[in-house]
Amino acid sequence: MNLPTSATSLAGWQHIYSGKVRDLFVPENGPDNILLVVASNRVSAFDHVLDPAIPGKGALLTALSNWWFSRIDMPNHLADPESAPPVPMEVSDRAMLSRRLEMYPVECVVRGALTGSGFLEYRETGSVCGIELPAGLEDGDLLETPIYTPAHKAPLGEHDENISYEQSVELVGPEVAEALREASLKIFTAARDLAAERGVILADTKFEFGRDPETGELVLADEVLTSDSSRYWDASVYFDASLSRADRLASFDKQIVRNWLRSNWDQQGVPPQLPAEIVSQTQDRYRELFTRLTGKNWG
Ligand SMILES: N#Cc1c(N)ncnc1-c1cnn(Cc2cccc(F)c2)c1
Secondary structure, eight states, rough: OOOOOOOOOOTTTTEEEEEEEEEEETTTTOOEEEEEEESSSSSSTTTESSSSSOOHHHHHHHHHHHHHHHHOSSSBBBBOOGGSOOOOOOGGOOOOEEOOOOEEEEEEEEEEEHHHHHHHHHHSSSSEETEEOOOOTTTTTTEEEEEEEEEEOOOSSOEEEOOOHHHHHHHHHHHHHHHHHHHHHHHHHHHHHHHHHHHHHEEEEEEEEOOOOOTTTTEEEEEOOTTTTEEEEHHHHTTOOOOHHHHTTTTTTHHHHHHHHHOOSSSHHHHHHHHHHHHHHHHHOOOOOOOHHSSOOEE
């Protein structure tokens, strides 16, 4: 009998790490070069994991990641299923079987728009990660050319720290730092252009890379271009001048949740349970984003 899988128990696999919305496992009895990244249905907002989870979210974002991996022309960490123990049925649609890499301690953030922590730093200093920007930019403004604004990975639960390119060189050395920047900008630019053709603005994203210990090559890892690792905006909303700035910068997938929380929570203590209607509308938004980007119906 298949026992229900809690977030961290999976037959044949040892849980090693949990992020806010994903969990990492390694095979209980080897091989040691395999890792299983399981995307949960948990959704986080305002630095809280919300209740209840959004049914189908993990599977949809895993499918979106896989779709992008198949379109990005560089080695990625996806593993051959033949090289690993079977992935348990209960998570198979939201699990990413990966080759274990030596991860670089740099969050490779690329921004095509100025918002979030980048806008806050710009408002204080006129620059982001040491990159000077023109004066007078507002939150959400599109940048003339995308900028690479790395961050140093913070411990779980803390915010990553924006660093300069030169600081990334100190962390990983000049050759790898340049390779990370070049790959990040190239992938972002191609993804931004594809999304734009489908009426979606890719405002920013975060890539993670590692080194394959067997080949030494640079490998694209983690999730890629999901709405958990990226900000996606609906272009028709973004360019609607009749809307407030906050509404124009609405996150494609999480804005319904954020708007409900702003009206039903004082942001003190634990957030209230999401009503079923908010869960359902959020499911629809994830499906719409998947279909807009991939051209495929979900499910
Ligand atoms: N992908 C990947 C990967 C790999 N292929 N090899 C070694 N390590 C990682 C790895 C380590 N941390 N993370 C991010 C992360 C954090 C929290 C939960 C998660 F599921 C995932 C990725």
